[in-house]
Amino acid sequence: MELVVATRNQGKLREIRALLEGSGITVLGLDAFPDLPEIEEDGATFEANARKKAVTVARATGRLTLADDSGLEVAVLDGRPGVHSARYAGETASDADNNAKLLQTLASVPAENRQGAFCCAMALCNREGECRVFFGKVEGLLLDSPRGEGGFGYDPLFLVREYGRTMAELPMEIKNRISHRGQALRQALEVLRTRV
Ligand code: ITT
Numbered sequence: 001m002e003l004v005v006a007t008r009n010q011g012k013l014r015e016i017r018a019l020l021e022g023s024g025i026t027v028l029g030l031d032a033f034p035d036l037p038e039i040e041e042d043g044a045t046f047e048a049n050a051r052k053k054a055v056t057v058a059r060a061t062g063r064l065t066l067a068d069d070s071g072l073e074v075a076v077l078d079g080r081p082g083v084h085s086a087r088y089a090g091e092t093a094s095d096a097d098n099n100a101k102l103l104q105t106l107a108s109v110p111a112e113n114r115q116g117a118f119c120c121a122m123a124l125c126n127r128e129g130e131c132r133v134f135f136g137k138v139e140g141l142l143l144d145s146p147r148g149e150g151g152f153g154y155d156p157l158f159l160v161r162e163y164g165r166t167m168a169e170l171p172m173e174i175k176n177r178i179s180h181r182g183q184a185l186r187q188a189l190e191v192l193r194t195r196v
Contacts, residue, residue: 006057006067011152046121054123070120120180136183
């Protein structure tokens with residue numbers, strides 16, 4: 001079975017491909033559909049954005065589509081950057097820019113108040129626009145300097161307490177076992193298995 005994964009984020013795509021390896025599902029990234037327009041992520045929640053991305057691409061391609069909307073919620077920042085995680089430091093911000101902005105914003109926050117969580121909403125939609133949505137969340141602590149080269153986004157700042165390592169220091173296999181994205185995708189896979 002073929003599944004379109006509606007993301008332009010190569011880090012997400014790598015993790016989703018690894019999670020679906022051996023499932024019998026062939027992942028088509030958006031590279032396979034170069035003419036699709038950009039989708040404005042203007043929803044107030046991860047779920048709204050995930051639904052919008054998946055429905056738009058499913059209708060445009062006529063294919064079953066999965067979309068991930070995710071981000072980092074920082075308790076002391078009342079949940080920011082949240083749905084704005086990808087563009088926290090501005091419209092064209094890189095991961096490095098976003099991490100620098102987060103470090104600066106949290107500069108005076110002591111270690112005991114640096115709780116954060118990665119959250120994911122994953123929408124699986126058919127070409128009629130019917131969707132199922134799945135969720136995942138993982139808690140961690142935000143460090144005051146980056147550690148590790150793996151993953152993407154805020155991973156180098158996100159310490160997973162039970163491993164004493166950042167998400168960027170963990171092999172992808174372990175990140176996928178515990179991550180917000182892994183949790184959501186395993187639920188989606190249960191549904192996909194009934195269609196393979
Ligand atoms: P698509 O919409 O094309 O999928 P995007 O990067 O714009 O790509 P989102 O709007 O869902 O996707 O924003 C996700 C951002 O949240 C991402 O760019 C990172 O900054 C952060 N993020 C999400 N999951 C993460 C993870 O596993 N590790 C580190 N940062 C993550």
